[in-house]
Amino acid sequence: MIEFKILKKSKKSRARLGLLETSHGVVETPSLVPVATQAVIKTLTSEEVLQTKSQILICNTFHLHLKPGEEIVKKSGGLHKFMNWQKPLMTDSGGFQVFSLGFGKDLGVGKIIKNYKRKKVIKYRSQPVSIKINQDGVYFRSPVDGRKIFLGPKESIRIQEKLGADIIFAFDECTPPLAERKYIENSLEKTHRWAKICLESKKTNQALFGITQGSNFKDLRIKSAKFINSLGFDGFGIGGDLGESKEGTEKILEWTIPLLEEKKPRHLLGIGYLEDMENIIKGGVDLFDCTVPTHYARRGIAFVSTGRLDMQKSKFLKDFNPLDKKCGCFVCQNYKRNYICHLFRAKEITALKLLTFHNLYFFNTFVGKIREKIKNGKL
């Protein structure tokens, strides 16, 4: 069960300020949802994650099904106890892995392709190499040991019920960019049918979010938003490939969000560079998860008020400043760039931890400022 309270609606945009109440606490929205795929923010303990001002995390059904298996989590008392995180939690359904382990992996592309000039290469009825999608669900090849795993709407919900997050997602197909229209149409039918099955098969009182798709086709996005909205979900995810550019994503939000019941929370799946945040929030997004702060941290990238710093560059060995002078995180209070740079170049794992902590704190602070702007009528 969740309750979503809208505290303020912007007069300048679709942005809104809200409180998402769950049995594990309240989330101020708009909010970033850091990604804890395997029931952990890589490199951090849950106590540390709390200090990054994170309010809610999202774990992954597919990964936790593989390791350690939902039964283990259930026997541990559910995800919250298992990972010692007593604040709100979400689980993603595994729908993204239909893409990332499928065409995403085959074609070496992400869900946003910058050079969209490339012609559509994914034809109707074509299948990725290592997964097979049919009307009922998806056969995955486990990246862990290669065994076959079937995941469909019922399976995903059953697993998510055992994992026990506060908010769970419907099982969908995250469609690839580079797919022709007919592929998207067919996929959308599946996602819609699966959405109904997810709702019907859920037995717990966890909140269930339905996911709208439709790639970058306006009529399909509208069709999907209307259909998913009609089913009675507790909230919405907006997924799939989100257009060829930032503007593409904004358009998709414009097509989708006005058709979703206003009092329910909207979660934009997988978007969140710093420069994206204001735009998607203005588009009416309440929640968004993104791997960027944590993922980039492990690649040596620090996000700071002046942009990105690649902390592996040797020039930082001579830089005695903190990552960001204005940042209040413990890393910026206690460590200098030259030390962090040294740790990266020496391949010390603590480097990953320091940047992960800083990036998350920085991102959360950034969203906090946007909430302030909405509050003050500036956005």
Add this chain to the structure above:
RNA sequence: GGGCGUGUGGCUGAGCAGCAAAGGCAUCAGACUGUAAAUCUGACGGUCCCUGACCUUCGCAGGUGCAAGUCCUGCCGCGCCCA
């Protein structure tokens, strides 16, 4: 002093007649948006009219070959064994 072995680009280490010379490391550059991801891609002797051409390289100095990092001779350095 004698015997055997060895010396390759920043390091390591293949190559033992047709090579600007495999791998690896390091270095430099780039990518990354519901995590396949502490990963991947590219460059890495020099110059230029740069999908190609030329120049300089494999301890040093000579030699034999159309052709030598690769064979021969001498020297130098390093290692092991014997005195």
